[in-house]
Amino acid sequence: xxxxxxxxxxxxxxxxxxxxxxxxxxxxxxxxxxxxxxxxxxxxxxxxxxxxxxxxxxxxxxxxxxxxxxxxxxxxxxxxxxxxxxxxxxxxxxxxxxxxxxxxxxxxxxxxxxxxxxxxxxxxxxxxxxxxxxxxxxxxxxxxxxxxxxxxxxxxxxxxxxxxxxxxxxxxxxxxxxxxxxxxxxxxxxxxxxxxxxxxxxxxxxxxxxxxxxxxxxxxxxxxxxxxxxxxxxxxxxxxxxxxxxxxxxxxxxxxxxxxxxxxxxxxxxxxxxxxxxxxxxxxxxxxxxxxxxxxxxxxxxxxxxxxxxxxxxxxxxxxxxxxxxxxxxxxxxxxxxxxxxxxxxxxxxxxxxxxxxxxxxxxxxxxxxxxxxxxxxxxxxxxxxxxxxxxxxxxxxxxxxxxxxxxxxxxxxxxxxxxxxxxxxxxxxxxxxxxxxxxxxxxxxxxxxxxxxxxxxxxxxxxxxxxxxxxxxxxxxxxxxxxxxxxxxxxxxxxxxxxxxxxxxxxxxxxxxxxxxxxxxxxxxxxxxxxxxxxxxxxxxxxxxxxxxxxxxxxxxxxx
Numbered sequence: 336x337x338x339x340x341x342x343x344x345x346x347x348x349x350x351x352x353x354x355x356x357x358x359x360x361x362x363x364x365x366x367x368x369x370x371x372x373x374x375x376x377x378x379x380x381x382x383x384x385x386x387x388x389x390x391x392x393x394x395x396x397x398x399x400x401x402x403x404x405x406x407x408x409x410x411x412x413x414x415x416x417x418x419x420x421x422x423x424x425x426x427x428x429x430x431x432x433x434x435x436x437x438x439x440x441x442x443x444x445x446x447x448x449x450x451x452x453x454x455x456x457x458x459x460x461x462x463x464x465x466x467x468x469x470x471x472x473x474x475x476x477x478x479x480x481x482x483x484x485x486x487x488x489x490x491x492x493x494x495x496x497x498x499x500x501x502x503x504x505x506x507x508x509x510x511x512x513x514x515x516x517x518x519x520x521x522x523x524x525x526x527x528x529x530x531x532x533x534x535x536x537x538x539x540x541x542x543x544x545x546x547x548x549x550x551x552x553x554x555x556x557x558x559x560x561x562x563x564x565x566x567x568x569x570x571x572x573x574x575x576x577x578x579x580x581x582x583x584x585x586x587x588x589x590x591x592x593x594x595x596x597x598x599x600x601x602x603x604x605x606x607x608x609x610x611x612x613x614x615x616x617x618x619x620x621x622x623x624x625x626x627x628x629x630x631x632x633x634x635x636x637x638x639x640x641x642x643x644x645x646x647x648x649x650x651x652x653x654x655x656x657x658x659x660x661x662x663x664x665x666x667x668x669x670x671x672x673x674x675x676x677x678x679x680x681x682x683x684x685x686x687x688x689x690x691x692x693x694x695x696x697x698x699x700x701x702x703x704x705x706x707x708x709x710x711x712x713x714x715x716x717x718x719x720x721x722x723x724x725x726x727x728x729x730x731x732x733x734x735x736x737x738x739x740x741x742x743x744x745x746x747x748x749x750x751x752x753x754x755x756x757x758x759x760x761x762x763x764x765x766x767x768x769x770x771x772x773x774x775x776x777x778x779x780x781x782x783x784x785x786x787x788x789x790x791x792x793x794x795x796x797x798x799x800x801x802x803x804x805x806x807x808x809x810x811x812x813x814x815x816x817x818x819x820x821x822x823x824x825x826x827x828x829x830x831x832x833x834x835x836x837x838x839x840x841x842x843x844x845x846x847x848x849x850x851x852x853x854x855x856x857x858x859x860x861x862x863x864x865x866x867x868x869x870x871x872x873x874x875x876x877x878x879x880x881x882x883x884x885x886x887x888x889x890x891x892x893x894x895x896x
Contacts, residue, residue, distance in 0.1 A: 337362055337377050343423055344416050347375055359394065363428060370836070371745055371786050372736070373413070376424040397493045398424045400470065408459040408490055413790045429489050430735060430746060434477035434543065443546030445707060446566055453540050453596050455488045456480065460536065461589040464529040471527050475535035476515040477542060484698065484735060485753040486706055514550035515539060518580050530582040533592055537577020537585075544570065569603035646672045646679075653682055659689035663697070667704060674708040677717045684728050691821055691871050693732035719762030723772045726754035730775060731825050744829065748779040755779065771811050774804045778829075798837055799844040805830055806854055813861075820865055824875040827862045830854065831879055835886045838893035848894040855890065859883055 337349045337360070347364040353374070354361035362375045378394050395415065402412045414425035434452075437444070444452075456475070463470040474492060481489040517534035519527055538549050538556065545562040556578055559571045573595050579585045586592040595602070646669050653665035663686045669679035683701065687693045705712065705725075712718050729751035736743040755776035762769050781801045788794035812818060812826055834841075834855055841851060862880060867873045 336360065336379070337375070337421075337423075342367065343375065343418075344414075347373060347423075347425060349375065364425075366786070369786055369789070370742075370832070372428045374426050374428040376426065378422045378424070380420055380422070394422065394424060398426075401426075401493055404463075404466070404470075406459055406462045408455060408488055409462075410489060410491060411787055413787060427489075429481045429483065429491065430750075431481045431483040431489070434480045434482060437482060438477055438542065438546060438548075443563070444543050446544055446570065447707065449540060449544045450570065450596055450599065452480075452488060452543065453536070454593060456490070456536055456539075457589045457593040457596065459488075459490050460529075460532050461593065464532070464589060469529065471529065472532050473516070473520060473527055473535070474512060475532060475539050476512050477539060480539070484695075484729075484733075484750045486702060487753070512550070514548070514554070515542075517582070519582065528582070529588055530585050533577050533585050533587075533589060534579075534582075536589075536592070537574050540570075541574050541578070544574075567599060567603050569599035569601065572602055573599055646676075650678060650682065653679075653686075659686045662686040662689075663700075667700065670704045674704065675712045675715050675718075677715075677721045680705065680721050681724060684724055687728055688732055688819075691732060691869065692734045693728050694734045698733070698735075713757070713761055719758045719760075719766070719772075720768060722754045722757035722761065723768040726751040726758060726772065726775060727822075729754060730779075731819075731822055744825070744832075745782050749783045752776055752779040752783065771808070774808050774811070777801075778804050778808065794840070796844060798840040799846060801833070801837075802841050802844075802846050802850075805833055806850075809854060809857065813857075820867055820869075820872045821875070823865050824862065824867075824872055824879060827858045827865075828875060828879050828882075830858050831882050831886050835882060835889045838889040842893045848890065851890055851894075855886060 337343065339349055339351060342348050343364070346366055346368050348367055350363045350365055350372075352360060353363050359379075360377045362377065364373050364375045365371070366373060376394070398412045398415050401410065410427040410429060412424060412426050414423075416423040416425065460472060460475075463472055472490070472493070475490075479490065479492045481491055483489060515535050515538045517527070517531045519531060541556055541559060542548055544566060545559050547562060549556060556574075559566050559574060560568065573592070576595075577585055577592065586595065649665045649669035649672070653662045653669070656662040656665060663683055666679045666683035666686065670683070673679070687697050687701075730747055733743070733747045733750055735750070736746045755772045758768060758772035759776060762772065778801065781797065781804075785794060785797060785801075788797055808826060809830060812823060834851060838851065842848070862876060865872075865876060867876050
């Protein structure tokens with residue numbers, strides 16, 4: 336068993352135990368050279384234990400299968416270490432929570448959210464099914480789907496996935512989670528194929544949208560509107576088709592299921608009935624329409640006035656509130672009234688910064704509001720500016736994974752990427768924030784991906800563009816002297832860390848020593864000139880200053896002739 340504090344293969348320091356199964360343990364580790372967190376799966380070898388041999392072979396097969404996959408919703412395997420008694424599999428540490436935990440804590444999830452999750456899962460399953468040879472996942476369930484801080488999903492645990500073999504008549508082993516598994520997974524009923532994953536996904540959607548676990552009584556998949564009449568009839572039909580006992584009666588591929596999800600409203604029986612009634616009653620309604628229109632306009636005007644008054648009132652109360660908690664409550668109420676207007680979101684972001692920490696609890700409350708309206712919000716011309724500000728609050732203040740003895744700067748950068756991506760995608764190139772959002776996004780992507788590039792020896796040429804982005808961000812900061820002290824110091828810390836860590840790589844990619852030293856000297860001077868007003872920023876400033884000597888040596892060693 337790995338000891339807390341021990342170092343595997345000279346670089347992976349074991350931080351804590353984060354998971355445990357019958358034959359394996361999973362630890363959180365820190366790559367001492369790259370300052371990056373990894374998950375380490377430990378499988379202990381046991382002499383003369385045939386079951387253990389099967390587990391080991393299964394784990395190695397799983398790792399080798401995942402290593403050749405490349406999809407943002409799948410974890411990466413970067414190393415397999417066999418030290419004789421134990422095998423260690425080094426993989427992505429996935430931040431977030433499994434959907435099973437979210438179900439346990441909050442029950443059934445909003446229909447719109449579940450449909451968006453379903454689309455993501457369809458896409459990753461379709462990717463697996465179209466690999467050569469195809470891969471059948473076979474264990475789709477909420478516990479195997481991680482919801483990351485950026486709102487995207489990761490599919491985990493490929494322990495029972497298999498490559499589809501066209502000549503096979505049936506699977507050799509019955510595997511899967513009862514309640515979620517398709518009938519053909521239990522032997523004698525044919526070979527599992529992509530339609531098996533369609534069934535498992537259908538049951539997973541049933542659990543997510545109803546809150547009723549198929550592994551518990553009544554052990555039967557009722558139509559989802561049996562539990563909640565407000566749910567869509569279109570979604571009900573989709574789930575029922577997914578979970579047919581005969582694979583021929585299901586969607587024949589995840590691509591076909593994805594199309595149905597994009598058009599679920601069109602197959603809703605209520606929707607269809609409305610269309611028929613509209614056609615039938617059109618002539619009668621036409622005469623009355625004008626009157627109803629006038630009444631409706633009047634009512635709408637009065638409703639808008641009331642909503643505007645309530646919204647403005649909550650904004651004013653938030654601005655006058657004595658505590659950040661009270662401010663946040665008023666802003667959340669204002670968001671409920673006008674969920675696609677920037678003002679309350681920007682106010683709540685400023686309140687989050689009040690204690691210089693954007694906590695996981697604050698993130699959860701914030702994302703519940705914005706994610707429910709994200710599709711329509713993206714049609715708002717002002718959304719890109721808000722996405723930029725959200726990206727910055729993740730980049731500089733996100734508290735997830737931070738501890739007294741380890742920084743979470745890489746985690747913060749990774750969590751912000753999607754928001755900066757939105758700022759670029761939905762923003763105008765002429766906007767004040769466009770260039771900075773692009774730079775933040777590219778720096779974040781570098782720190783997210785560089786470890787894999789190093790492992791695959793494909794990192795050549797990646798460092799020069801990264802250095803140019805670091806320089807550009809420092810230049811932008813210099814043009815804004817009134818920027819918050821924590822923002823300045825975090826940038827200087829990132830610059831110092833990058834020089835210290837990648838000085839040799841910068842040289843190999845053609846960065847001149849004079850260029851490196853010029854930025855280094857500017858950062859030294861700027862850091863010393865920052866006036867700190869809080870204990871946290873004073874600590875950051877002192878930490879950066881302490882690294883000056885080490886950074887200087889890194890430059891000397893890199894450019895020594």
